[in-house]
Amino acid sequence: MAEKPTDPDAAAASQEEIDAEIAQxxxxxxxxxxxxxxxxxxxxNFPPYRSSLLRHPTKSLHHADPEEIELHSPAFGHQDVSPxxxxxxxxxxxxxxxxxxxxxxxxxxxxGRPVANQLIEMWQANAAGRYMHKRDQHxxxxxxxxxxxxxxxxxxxxxxxxxxxxxxxxxxxxxxNAWRSAHLHFSMFGTDFTQRIVTQMYFPGDxxxxxxxxxxxxxxxxxxxxxxxxxxxxxxxxxxxxxxRWDIVLSGSNRTWSEQEEH
Amino acid sequence: xxxxxGDLTPIPAQTVGPxxxxxxxxxxxxxxxxRSHPQAVRLHGTVYDGEGAPxxxxxxxxWQPDGEGRIPAEPGSxxxxxxxxxxxxxxxxxxxxxxxxxxxxxxxxxxGAAPFILVTVFARxxxxxxxxxxxxxxxxxxxxxxxxxxxxxxxRRHTLIAARDxxxxxxxxxxxxxxxxxVFLSYPNTPQVTGPVD
Numbered sequence: 506m507a508e509k510p511t512d513p514d515a516a517a518a519s520q521e522e523i524d525a526e527i528a529q530x531x532x533x534x535x536x537x538x539x540x541x542x543x544x545x546x547x548x549x550n551f552p553p554y555r556s557s558l559l560r561h562p563t564k565s566l567h568h569a570d571p572e573e574i575e576l577h578s579p580a581f582g583h584q585d586v587s588p589x590x591x592x593x594x595x596x597x598x599x600x601x602x603x604x605x606x607x608x609x610x611x612x613x614x615x616x617g618r619p620v621a622n623q624l625i626e627m628w629q630a631n632a633a634g635r636y637m638h639k640r641d642q643h644x645x646x647x648x649x650x651x652x653x654x655x656x657x658x659x660x661x662x663x664x665x666x667x668x669x670x671x672x673x674x675x676x677x678x679x680x681x682n683a684w685r686s687a688h689l690h691f692s693m694f695g696t697d698f699t700q701r702i703v704t705q706m707y708f709p710g711d712x713x714x715x716x717x718x719x720x721x722x723x724x725x726x727x728x729x730x731x732x733x734x735x736x737x738x739x740x741x742x743x744x745x746x747x748x749x750r751w752d753i754v755l756s757g758s759n760r761t762w763s764e765q766e767e768h
Numbered sequence: 769x770x771x772x773x774g775d776l777t778p779i780p781a782q783t784v785g786p787x788x789x790x791x792x793x794x795x796x797x798x799x800x801x802x803r804s805h806p807q808a809v810r811l812h813g814t815v816y817d818g819e820g821a822p823x824x825x826x827x828x829x830x831w832q833p834d835g836e837g838r839i840p841a842e843p844g845s846x847x848x849x850x851x852x853x854x855x856x857x858x859x860x861x862x863x864x865x866x867x868x869x870x871x872x873x874x875x876x877x878x879x880g881a882a883p884f885i886l887v888t889v890f891a892r893x894x895x896x897x898x899x900x901x902x903x904x905x906x907x908x909x910x911x912x913x914x915x916x917x918x919x920x921x922x923x924r925r926h927t928l929i930a931a932r933d934x935x936x937x938x939x940x941x942x943x944x945x946x947x948x949x950x951v952f953l954s955y956p957n958t959p960q961v962t963g964p965v966d
Binding site: 549556565581586626638722 | 829
């Protein structure tokens with residue numbers, strides 16, 4: 506592989522060059538899938554995402570048999586999270602600009618069990634594609650009525666609901682004229698700390714999907730689809746919001762059932 | 769197209785990105801106990817990239833037993849009450865890649881077990897969180913008997929053991945790549961894809 510600039514802000518490559526790199530990795534994956542197995546997560550080493558070049562482990566992850574602490578997660582309660590924090594449109598004096606949406610779904614573990622009473626965090630850009638972050642300086646307006654941070658505790662069946670504003674795509678410097686697919690960042694805990702995950706939720710039909718090396722770092726198309734919410738008209742409300750449903754499946758617990766029964 | 773009904777394949781991870789600083793860090797996140805706590809200890813270190821440069825946009829979480837080896841089950845990590853040890857904390861690194869927690873040293877969760885703090889790393893450029901363990905350096909017999917450490921090549925084992933500062937603190941640097949690349953962990957039920965590795 507040719508030497509690649511590791512400065513994440515170099516924006517040296519064209520979209521066509523990035524597209525070709527992505528396509529080559531995906532072709533290699535597809536040709537080996539039958540023997541090497543299906544990949545269900547994103548690749549840590551994914552050169553089209555230039556920032557990964559110096560920040561991925563170069564050695565295999567080391568197998569660990571989980572010990573006691575790894576088989577538990579911290580507990581969160583109503584002293585940690587107010588129910589109001591799940592509505593990102595009421596955090597200021599006025600109404601934020603943009604398309605009001607509700608995103609709802611359930612958090613399950615890999616065995617289909619609901620992850621109840623657990624912390625779920627969400628953050629995002631505003632309707633102009635700008636983050637309330639000092640390092641985001643691209644010329645799009647901040648919205649004084651929108652911070653873009655929400656938290657919730659999952660319900661007894663693992664359910665969660667956020668009310669927010671649909672974020673816009675935004676430019677970044679991975680390559681020349683690079684744009685991110687519109688997304689919400691999500692952070693979840695499971696019942697074991699080994700299930701901890703941070704990811705991004707996408708919107709159906711985004712025209713930037715094929716051009717986005719972060720999304721395409723998930724080599725398998727079925728796995729990519731699992732990060733895409735679906736429009737759900739039953740979540741839309743008359744004269745108020747459009748609705749999306751996104752069910753979240755964490756990895757399987759590393760505890761056995763008998764261990765769980767004891768706790 | 770979303771998930772097909774009945775599909776219980778776990779979702780993929782995606783990077784925490786560059787813009788988490790206004791969302792994930794919180795007041796009191798790095799302080800599992802107050803500095804005035806009689807057993808307070810500092811756990812700190814620097815996150816380095818493959819060229820040895822500090823990583824200024826990483827986020828570290830720790831999760832650990834209390835001083836007696838008990839797994840905390842009490843809520844309150846996001847709004848600490850100043851008394852309850854919840855065992856979990858979160859710290860963003862500063863502009864020179866340095867993180868710092870105030871906590872207590874974990875006790876062994878079983879007789880003879882080597883105590884460690886579970887460390888989780890997130891960063892821009894890092895597509896999925898990485899797990900590692902920061903073992904306490906002095907428990908030499910327990911370290912020698914620890915099954916994970918025994919399974920790690922000897923020349924990499926030191927990356928999992930915190931160093932003791934002269935002032936009593938614990939130093940645990942994290943290196944994504946290079947000669948002293950940190951040993952990062954995978955667990956049986958936790959799919960993770962490295963892509964090509966050495």
